[in-house]
Amino acid sequence: MKRFLKPFLTFTCSIAIVLLSSQCSHKPSPEPPPSTGASTNGLSGEAAALEAVNHRQGKDLNPARLAKGLVPPTNRWFSGMVFGPEPLPVYPLPLSFQLKATGFDFGLPEVKSTEKTLFGGHRPEVTVTLPGVEGWQVVAYDTVTVVAEARDASGPVGRVTLAQGSPQITFTALKSVTLETSPLPDRFALTPDPGSGASQLQLAEGQAATWAAVPDGMSKTDLLDKIHPVASSEASWQVGDEKVSTTIGWHTTDGAPTLVATMPHQVADTAQECQMGTYESVYGKLRLCLTSSVTWNTPKQSAPANYDLGGLDETARTKLITHLEADVQGLPAYPADTYFAGKAMARDAQLMHLAKTLGRDDLATKVRNRLVPELKTWLNPAGCADSKADRCFFYDQTNHGMVGLVSTFGSDEFNDHHFHYGYFLHAAALAAMDDPSLLPELSPVATLLASDIARPTASDNFPAMRVYDVYASHSWASGTSPFADANNQESTSEAVAAWMGLRLWAETSGDQALADQAAWMQSSEADAALKYWLNFNVDDPLYAPLEYSYLPLNFGGKRDFATWFSPDPEAGLAIQVLPITPASTYLGVDRARVATNVDKALTADTFNRTYGDLLLAYWALSGPEARKQAIELADTVPIDDGFSRSLLLAWLYALKE
Numbered sequence: 001m002k003r004f005l006k007p008f009l010t011f012t013c014s015i016a017i018v019l020l021s022s023q024c025s026h027k028p029s030p031e032p033p034p035s036t037g038a039s040t041n042g043l044s045g046e047a048a049a050l051e052a053v054n055h056r057q058g059k060d061l062n063p064a065r066l067a068k069g070l071v072p073p074t075n076r077w078f079s080g081m082v083f084g085p086e087p088l089p090v091y092p093l094p095l096s097f098q099l100k101a102t103g104f105d106f107g108l109p110e111v112k113s114t115e116k117t118l119f120g121g122h123r124p125e126v127t128v129t130l131p132g133v134e135g136w137q138v139v140a141y142d143t144v145t146v147v148a149e150a151r152d153a154s155g156p157v158g159r160v161t162l163a164q165g166s167p168q169i170t171f172t173a174l175k176s177v178t179l180e181t182s183p184l185p186d187r188f189a190l191t192p193d194p195g196s197g198a199s200q201l202q203l204a205e206g207q208a209a210t211w212a213a214v215p216d217g218m219s220k221t222d223l224l225d226k227i228h229p230v231a232s233s234e235a236s237w238q239v240g241d242e243k244v245s246t247t248i249g250w251h252t253t254d255g256a257p258t259l260v261a262t263m264p265h266q267v268a269d270t271a272q273e274c275q276m277g278t279y280e281s282v283y284g285k286l287r288l289c290l291t292s293s294v295t296w297n298t299p300k301q302s303a304p305a306n307y308d309l310g311g312l313d314e315t316a317r318t319k320l321i322t323h324l325e326a327d328v329q330g331l332p333a334y335p336a337d338t339y340f341a342g343k344a345m346a347r348d349a350q351l352m353h354l355a356k357t358l359g360r361d362d363l364a365t366k367v368r369n370r371l372v373p374e375l376k377t378w379l380n381p382a383g384c385a386d387s388k389a390d391r392c393f394f395y396d397q398t399n400h401g402m403v404g405l406v407s408t409f410g411s412d413e414f415n416d417h418h419f420h421y422g423y424f425l426h427a428a429a430l431a432a433m434d435d436p437s438l439l440p441e442l443s444p445v446a447t448l449l450a451s452d453i454a455r456p457t458a459s460d461n462f463p464a465m466r467v468y469d470v471y472a473s474h475s476w477a478s479g480t481s482p483f484a485d486a487n488n489q490e491s492t493s494e495a496v497a498a499w500m501g502l503r504l505w506a507e508t509s510g511d512q513a514l515a516d517q518a519a520w521m522q523s524s525e526a527d528a529a530l531k532y533w534l535n536f537n538v539d540d541p542l543y544a545p546l547e548y549s550y551l552p553l554n555f556g557g558k559r560d561f562a563t564w565f566s567p568d569p570e571a572g573l574a575i576q577v578l579p580i581t582p583a584s585t586y587l588g589v590d591r592a593r594v595a596t597n598v599d600k601a602l603t604a605d606t607f608n609r610t611y612g613d614l615l616l617a618y619w620a621l622s623g624p625e626a627r628k629q630a631i632e633l634a635d636t637v638p639i640d641d642g643f644s645r646s647l648l649l650a651w652l653y654a655l656k657e
Contacts, residue, residue: 042459043451044511049444050395050461052381058396058403059412061480065099067139067149071400071458074414074479075467077164077487077556078146082138083480089122091486091556092144092162094261094279094286095213096122097169099136099148103129103179104160106169108187108213109557111280113545116561120282121485126188126211128171129180130157143233144248144471149174158203163230163250164471165260167213167279167288170229173203187214189223212259215277215288226259226290228252235470237520243269244300244520248470249293261286262294265473265531269297282559283532284542298473298527300519303500304582305433306353307654316631316653321358324646327351328363332641334374336390338404338411341378342423343642345371346501346579349430354650356434368434375431375438378424379445393445400461402445402452414479418467419491421449422498423642426581429504439509446505454502456517467495468521474528486556490563491575492529493584496522500583526586532559534576535593549596552576573601574611577618579642580651588621595622612637613648620652627655 063072066082073082080088087099097106107125111118132152140147144164150157156174171179179201184190189212194201201209212227214220231253238245252258262274264284272294274287312320328351335341348371355364374391377383383392384405396403403412404420411420428446432438451462458464467475475495476487489495503518534550536543546561552572553560563571577587588594598619602609607616616637620630631652639645 042457043447043455043514045443045447046451046455046461049381049447052444053402053448054382054384054392054394055397056384056394058398058401061399061413065136065138065148067137070138070141071460071463073138073141073463074399074401075417075476075487076141076481077469077472077476078138078141078162079476079478079481080483080486081136081146081148084482087136088482089484089486089557090162091120091122092146092164092166093263093281093283093556094167094215095162095169096120096557097162098122098124099160100127102133103127103150104148104169105182106162106211108279109281111282111542113542115545115547118282118542118546118551118559119557120280121557125185127182131178131180133157143235144250145230145233161230163233164469165248165262165294166230166250167215167259167261168210168227168230169212170208170210171203172208172229173205175205176203178202179209184211186220188212189214189220189227191224191227208253213279215261215279218277218288223259228254228256228258230258237517239516239519240300242300243297244523245295245297246470246473246520246524247293247295251292257290257292260289260291260294262289262296263472264537265298265528266294266296268531270295272296282542282557284537284540298523301496301500301523301526301586302583303503303519303522305430305504306357307582307650308656309357309650309653312653316649317358320646320649320653321360323644323649324351324355324358324360324363327644327646328355328366331367331370334391337406337408338393338420338424339408339416340641341374341391342420342427343579345374345378345427346423346430347642347644347647349427350581350647351644352434353430354646364434368431371427372431372435372438375428376441379428379442381444393449395448395461400463401466402448410479414466416477417479418453418475418498419477419494421453422494422501423579424449424501425505426497426501429501429508432508433504436508443509446509450502450505450514453498454514454517454521456514465521468525472528473524474532475525483555485558488553488555490553491578492525492533493576493578493587496526496529496586497579497581497583499525500581522583529576530586530589534587534597535590548572548600549593550576550600568610569601569603570609570611570615573597573618574614577614578640580614580617580647582651582654584617584651585621585655587618591622594618595626598622607633607637610638611640613639613643613645617648617651620655627652 078090089098096109105124105127107123109120111120133150136148139149147161149159158173161170210229232251234249236247274289276288279286352364352367377391383389384394428442455462477489481487499518499522506515551559616630620627
């Protein structure tokens with residue numbers, strides 16, 4: 001989900017996203033980075049913070065198909081299975097899957113490309129009916145796996161297990177049952193095989209049936225003996241000096257390796273051999289392996305707190321200070337909602353540090369004197385206990401997470417939490433860097449905001465990494481995912497900025513384990529943002545019909561040249577750029593693509609337009625000449641509410657060859 005833009009606007013850790021499995025194990029990287037520590041199961045100070053913060057009942061999100069005792073799985077690839085009146089399709093690539101009132105169906109999506117959209121919606125090629133079934137409940141989930149249980153009038157009938165990356169669907173009988181099945185397409189195998197043309201499959205209690213999709217380049221006969229049902233999964237990660245690595249393990253019922261389809265971003269830097277065949281998907285060809293785990297590497301991103309303005313000449317310095325003075329003098333009142341307030345405070349925190357960098361302590365003090373009281377108000381654990389308060393957070397006992405009292409863009413439905421809370425963590429980190437004595441007062445609620453979006457392992461109070469999808473290497477923004485194309489994310493740059501803010505906060509508050517986790521998430525999210533939103537391989541035939549060189553909005557089953565707030569091409573690119581911070585340089589990894597994207601985005605040959613400041617900042621990454629022209633144009637463009645003209649100039653001056 002997304003919001004409107006205001007016009008003019010070395011460490012090693014293992015994690016297990018648990019409910020199915022609480023087991024952690026370390027997996028080596030193909031190029032193992034150095035390691036210096038170990039993780040903890042939760043965030044320091046979380047328990048005390050939960051005791052201190054105001055607790056309230058939250059909004060009823062209607063988790064109609066969730067077993068009692070499970071933390072509601074908001075912001076997941078499978079959230080549409082759980083929330084709402086009817087289960088919606090989900091996309092455990094390479095498959096699509098849907099629970100039905102009478103059973104379930106699944107298939108391989110038919111991928112179609114048009115000028116603005118890549119379609120890969122649900123295709124029910126195989127239908128399975130369970131006689132007498134009265135409903136479904138999700139009874140377990142972990143890193144990539146989810147288990148749903150069917151029940152009839154007498155109790156549980158059986159469980160269906162699906163997993164990201166697995167071309168298999170397994171149904172395990174909890175009592176003797178006869179499944180009614182549609183004719184099996186040639187590109188699906190089934191074990192046990194009921195025989196040619198059979199429409200029924202009889203299973204005894206404890207017996208399982210597994211369907212598997214046959215990839216292009218492989219025969220059904222060769223596939224059959226490689227089917228091993230997935231039972232659970234886990235993930236681990238490493239952070240080194242230049243790379244981060246991710247490992248996902250798929251655990252089978254018999255301990256054998258299983259069929260795993262890898263996404264394009266996973267095969268860019270890996271020692272994995274995945275040559276058994278391919279599947280089509282809206283994210284590109286998925287390559288099939290027979291393995292127990294997959295490990296891939298990603299370039300490590302930096303998270304500088306300040307702009308490097310060393311060597312600034314006197315003319316540039318004077319110009320920058322002049323704009324800084326005007327920006328500080330003209331700062332508007334703070335908004336009262338979690339999104340725009342967070343943006344404003346992160347902006348001001350950066351202005352405070354810019355003023356200090358330029359030796360203008362008087363301006364830094366002026367910004368600090370308005371920023372710190374506002375931060376303290378928002379991050380007061382007891383703030384929402386005051387009936388007159390609005391700028392505060394409470395713990396949502398219903399949905400197990402932190403919610404701002406004044407909701408925006410569905411944040412009370414758990415939409416966009418990482419976007420909102422990343423700004424708060426960034427602002428709190430910069431404020432505490434400036435004055436470490438603020439840490440005790442800011443820490444309790446900041447810790448809970450971090451736990452809400454990025455707790456390393458699940459607890460009774462928070463899920464593990466609520467929004468982050470390890471298999472896809474990016475986040476999902478919708479809380480309940482009420483879409484037939486499953487969950488989605490639009491603002492990848494705000495997701496990257498969220499993990500950058502989390503990283504700075506963790507470093508400032510002394511939580512090195514969380515800081516390294518955040519570095520892994522920031523780097524992985526940036527890599528996915530480039531590979532699937534901004535810099536996808538236009539030579540791939542999948543993208544040939546597209547009119548544009550970037551895609552603003554990606555779902556599980558569709559990728560779209562669209563946004564939630566504007567049809568303008570400028571908006572679609574700007575939402576992949578904001579907020580500009582010292583860590584935004586990852587956007588410029590391909591200079592030529594930056595120039596192409598800006599050329600495609602500008603509907604008129606000028607930056608003097610809505611989102612012009614953001615597009616100008618992005619365009620400057622295309623090379624020295626563009627940067628030089630951008631500095632000349634910086635005085636003419638409108639400015640986004642989360643940015644300022646002096647911050648734009650600081651960004652441009654800090655870009656170096």
